[in-house]
Amino acid sequence: MYLTRFFSGLAQAGLFAVAVGWKYQSDESLLVMVILVSQAASNLWLTIPSLSDRDAASVQLCRGALSTSCCTGLTLLILGTLSSSLLFLIGGAWIFVAACAGLMISFWPPTKDDEEEEEVIFQPVNDDDSQEASDNDHFLSWDQHEKDDEEGGYRLLEMDDDDDDDSAHEDEAPTNNESHPSNRIRGTTRLLQLAAPEVFYLYAGCIALLIRLPFSLSIPHFVSTTLSALGHADFHKAQHEILLLFIFGSIDAALDFWCIFLFGYANQRIVRGVRLDLFAKIIRQEVAFFDTHSSGELSSRLSSDCSEMAGDLTWFFRFSVESFVRIVGIVTYLMIRSPTLGACTLCIIPFVAIINKVYGDWLRQNATKVQEALAGANAVAQEAIANIRTVIAFAAEQKEWDRYSHRIDRQFQLNVRQLFMTGVYYMSISTFLINTVVQASLLWIGSLLISQHKLTPEVLLAFMLYQSQLQNETLNLFQSYSSLIKSSGAGDKVFELLDRAPPPPSVNALSVRADESRETDHDEQLENSIQETQKYHVELLGINFCYPSRPNQPVLQNLHLEIPHGKSMALVGCSGCGKTTIINLLQRFYDPTGGSIRIDGMDLKAMDLLQHRRHIGVVTQDPVLFSGTLRDNITYGVRRRVSFEEVQRVARLAHADGFIDRFPDRYETTVGERGVQLSGGQKQRIAIARAILLNPSLLLLDEATSALDAASEQAVQEALEEWWINNRSMTTVIVAHRLRTVQHADCIAFLQDGFVREQGTHDELMKRPNGLYRHMVERAGSNGILPDM
Ligand SMILES: Nc1ncnc2c1ncn2[C@@H]1O[C@H](COP(=O)(O)OP(=O)(O)OP(=O)(O)O)[C@@H](O)[C@H]1O
Ligand SMILES: [Mg+2]
Structure with a gap:
C-alpha cells in the first residue's frame, strides 16, 4: 500500500513538472485545466484511504486514483504526439509508467498462509477453561469453509435436482x-x-x-x-x-x-x-x-x-x-x-x-x-x-x-x-x-x-x-x-x-457446495429437522442384489429380515456371503435390484438421503480416519456444538481415552494420512467414539472390534452394551466373527449364498438339532472366533 502511494506520488510529481514546464512553453490553458481538474479529483481520492488503513475500500480508492493518473498520462501522451511537444510526451510517459507501477503493486495478493487456515479449522485445545472459546472456533471453521467457497463468486456447473431422471x-x-x-x-x-x-x-x-x-x-x-x-x-x-x-x-x-x-x-x-x-x-x-x-x-x-x-x-x-x-x-x-x-x-x-x-x-x-x-x-x-x-x-x-x-x-x-x-x-x-x-x-x-x-x-x-x-x-x-x-x-x-x-x-x-445459497438454506432446515429422533424399524423385503460392476453375479437373493426399532440384529455367515453388502444397502450406497428396504414402513428410496445418512453411525473393519487430530476425527461429521467433555466421554466409552492420554498432545495428536500413525485397534476405537458421538438412530457395526485384543474387545463390548441399555431408541446391526459379540443380540441371522438360512435368538438357534448356526458355534475355537463355514 505504501509502495502504491509512493508511485502515485511519483505520478503527481510528473504532473507538476509538466504543469511548470507548460507555464514557460505555451498557452494551452484548456489542456492544463483538464489535467489539473482530473488530478485534483485523484488527489481527493487519495486522501480518503489514508483515513483508514489497508482495508479493501482504501485499496479500491487508491486504485481509482492511480487509474485516473494513468488516464491523465495517456491524455498527455496523445496531446504530446499531436502537438509534437516533447515535454508533454516525457511528462505523460512518466505519469503513466509511475501510476501503472503503483496500480500493479496494488494487485499483489496479500500473503495468506494456508497453515493459518488449517489452524483455524483444527484449533488445538489443551486447556479446559478455553473450551468454550475453542468450541466456537470449531464451528467457525465450518462457516470459514463456506465463506472460502463463496469467494469463487461464480459457478459453471448448474446443479440439477432431477437426479432421479x-x-x-x-x-x-x-x-x-x-x-x-x-x-x-x-x-x-x-x-x-x-x-x-x-x-x-x-x-x-x-x-x-x-x-x-x-x-x-x-x-x-x-x-x-x-x-x-x-x-x-x-x-x-x-x-x-x-x-x-x-x-x-x-x-x-x-x-x-x-x-x-x-x-x-x-x-x-x-x-x-x-x-x-x-x-x-x-x-x-x-x-x-x-x-x-x-x-x-x-x-x-x-x-x-x-x-x-x-x-x-x-x-x-x-x-x-x-x-x-x-x-x-x-x-x-x-x-x-x-x-x-x-x-x-x-x-x-x-x-x-x-x-x-x-x-x-x-x-x-x-x-x-x-x-x-x-x-x-x-x-x-x-x-x-x-x-x-x-x-x-x-x-x-x-x-x-x-x-x-x-x-x-x-x-x-x-x-x-x-x-x-x-x-x-x-x-x-x-x-x-x-x-x-x-x-x-x-x-x-x-x-x-x-x-x-x-x-x-x-x-x-x-x-x-x-x-x-x-x-x-x-x-x-x-x-x-x-x-x-x-x-x-x-x-x-x-x-x-x-x-x-x-x-x-x-x-x-443439495449436499454439495456448488450452490452456496441453497446449501445454506438446506443445511439450516436439515439441522432443525435432524433433531427429531427418527424411528428405525428396519425391514428388508425380498431383497435381490448384484453389484453394478458384476451384474450377472447375484450376492443377495430374496432376502427377508426385520429389525424392530431399538433392537439389535447380528449377521453371521461365511466370508463373502453378503454381510457387508447388507450394511452397504442399509446406508443406501446401492439400491437393491429387487425387493425393498423399509424404514418405519417407508421405502428407503423415498427418504431424504442426507437425513437418512445423518441418522446412521457406522464402524467398519478398517475404519478410515482423516489427516488431522484425534479430536477432529472423533468430531468428524458431527454438525452440532460439541464440548470437550463430550469428546472425552465418548473416547472413554470406546476405551480410547487410555491410549489418547499417553500421547503428549492428547486429543490434539495428529494421526497422519488415513490414520497411518495409529494401530488398527486404536483406529477402531476412534471410529467407535465417532459413531457414539453421532448418537445415531441406526448403528452399523461391521466387524467393528475385530482388530482389538480379547480384553479390549470385551471392555468395548461391555461399554457398548451399557450404552445400548441407556439408548433403547437405537437400532443396531452387528456383523462379527466373535461369539461373544453376537450372542447377546436380540436376533441372529445366519446367511449363506445370499439367503437367510436361519433366524432367531442365540438360545433358539442353539436348540436346533442340525442348525447351521449351532454347528458353527460348536466349531468355534477357545477364543470364541466363529469359523468360516
Ligand atoms: N464393490 C463390489 N463390487 C463387486 N462385487 C463386490 C463388491 N463388494 C463385494 N463384492 C462381492 O459381493 C460378495 C459379498 O461380499 P461382502 O463384502 O458382502 O461379503 P461379507 O459377507 O461381508 O464377507 P466378509 O465376512 O469376508 O467380510 C462377494 O462375493 C464379493 O466378492
Ligand atoms: Mg464384510
Whole structure:
C-alpha cells in the first residue's frame, strides 16, 4: 500500500513538472485545466484511504486514483504526439509508467498462509477453561469453509435436482467422438463458455492490449527512422527519434504487465472454477461409480486435465485479439508505405493457415490420448503410494515400477510424437517459410525496387522489421486456434464427468457446495429437522442384489429380515456371503435390484438421503480416519456444538481415552494420512467414539472390534452394551466373527449364498438339532472366533 502511494506520488510529481514546464512553453490553458481538474479529483481520492488503513475500500480508492493518473498520462501522451511537444510526451510517459507501477503493486495478493487456515479449522485445545472459546472456533471453521467457497463468486456447473431422471443416466459410454467435427465444435464451444464468467478480466485485458498496440507497433518505425536520420547525418533528429522510442517502449512495457496479468488472472479463475465444479460433481456420484473409476484417474482429471484445458484458453483470447489487431495495424502500415512489397508479405498467410489447420486437428486428438495416458499412470502411482506398506512387504517395488513405467512410457511416446510434430511445424512454418523464404523474397524484390528507384532503403528496412512482427503475429493467431483445439481435447474427459448425471442413489444435489445459497438454506432446515429422533424399524423385503460392476453375479437373493426399532440384529455367515453388502444397502450406497428396504414402513428410496445418512453411525473393519487430530476425527461429521467433555466421554466409552492420554498432545495428536500413525485397534476405537458421538438412530457395526485384543474387545463390548441399555431408541446391526459379540443380540441371522438360512435368538438357534448356526458355534475355537463355514 505504501509502495502504491509512493508511485502515485511519483505520478503527481510528473504532473507538476509538466504543469511548470507548460507555464514557460505555451498557452494551452484548456489542456492544463483538464489535467489539473482530473488530478485534483485523484488527489481527493487519495486522501480518503489514508483515513483508514489497508482495508479493501482504501485499496479500491487508491486504485481509482492511480487509474485516473494513468488516464491523465495517456491524455498527455496523445496531446504530446499531436502537438509534437516533447515535454508533454516525457511528462505523460512518466505519469503513466509511475501510476501503472503503483496500480500493479496494488494487485499483489496479500500473503495468506494456508497453515493459518488449517489452524483455524483444527484449533488445538489443551486447556479446559478455553473450551468454550475453542468450541466456537470449531464451528467457525465450518462457516470459514463456506465463506472460502463463496469467494469463487461464480459457478459453471448448474446443479440439477432431477437426479432421479433415469433416462439421463445411460451416458456411461463416452459421449465424445473426437473425430466427429460437430463434437469437436461442441467441445470448443463448451470450452469458450467457461470463459464467460470472466468477461470482465478478458475485456480489461483486451483494452490494455488495444491501448498498448500503437506503442509497441511504433518501435520498428522509430528504429528505421533513427537509422535513416543517421544515414543522412542528422544526429539531432536521430536523438529525437531515440527518445521517442524510449518513451513509447516504456509505455509498451508498463502495459505488457496488464496484458499478462489480466489474462493470466482470468485463466487462474477459470481453472479454480472448473476444479471446484468438477470436485463437487465427483463427490456427489453414486458409490458404484467409484467401483469402476480409480482415485488416481479422478485426481488426474482434477489436477492435470483442468489446468491443461483452461491453461491455453485465455492465451487464445489474448493472442487472437492481440494478433488480429496487430496484423491489421501492420498490414495497413505496409500497404501505405509500399503496396507491392506489402502484397508480397501477405501472400504467405494462406499457406500458414492451411498448415495450421492440419496441425491443430492432429494436436487435439493427440492431447486427448496424452491426458488419458497420464490419468492411467497417475492411477497406478496413486495406488502404489497409498498401499506402500503392502508393496514393501511383498517386495513388489519392481513390479509397481514396471507397471508405472509401462503407463508412463505410453505418455512419453505420445509426447514425443507431439514434439516431433511441433518440430516439423516450426521447421516448416517459422524457420523455413517465414525466416528464410519470406525474408529472402522480400530482400530480393525490395532490392529490385530500390534499383528501379521505386523504394528507399529506409522503407525496405522498416518492411524487414515489420514483416517479422507480422509473421510472428500470424503464427500466434493460428497457434491460439491450435491451443484452443488442444485444450478442448484435454477438456473432453472433464466435460464427460461434468455432464454425468449420477443415477440414484447418488448424493443429493443439495449436499454439495456448488450452490452456496441453497446449501445454506438446506443445511439450516436439515439441522432443525435432524433433531427429531427418527424411528428405525428396519425391514428388508425380498431383497435381490448384484453389484453394478458384476451384474450377472447375484450376492443377495430374496432376502427377508426385520429389525424392530431399538433392537439389535447380528449377521453371521461365511466370508463373502453378503454381510457387508447388507450394511452397504442399509446406508443406501446401492439400491437393491429387487425387493425393498423399509424404514418405519417407508421405502428407503423415498427418504431424504442426507437425513437418512445423518441418522446412521457406522464402524467398519478398517475404519478410515482423516489427516488431522484425534479430536477432529472423533468430531468428524458431527454438525452440532460439541464440548470437550463430550469428546472425552465418548473416547472413554470406546476405551480410547487410555491410549489418547499417553500421547503428549492428547486429543490434539495428529494421526497422519488415513490414520497411518495409529494401530488398527486404536483406529477402531476412534471410529467407535465417532459413531457414539453421532448418537445415531441406526448403528452399523461391521466387524467393528475385530482388530482389538480379547480384553479390549470385551471392555468395548461391555461399554457398548451399557450404552445400548441407556439408548433403547437405537437400532443396531452387528456383523462379527466373535461369539461373544453376537450372542447377546436380540436376533441372529445366519446367511449363506445370499439367503437367510436361519433366524432367531442365540438360545433358539442353539436348540436346533442340525442348525447351521449351532454347528458353527460348536466349531468355534477357545477364543470364541466363529469359523468360516
Ligand atoms: N464393490 C463390489 N463390487 C463387486 N462385487 C463386490 C463388491 N463388494 C463385494 N463384492 C462381492 O459381493 C460378495 C459379498 O461380499 P461382502 O463384502 O458382502 O461379503 P461379507 O459377507 O461381508 O464377507 P466378509 O465376512 O469376508 O467380510 C462377494 O462375493 C464379493 O466378492
Ligand atoms: Mg464384510
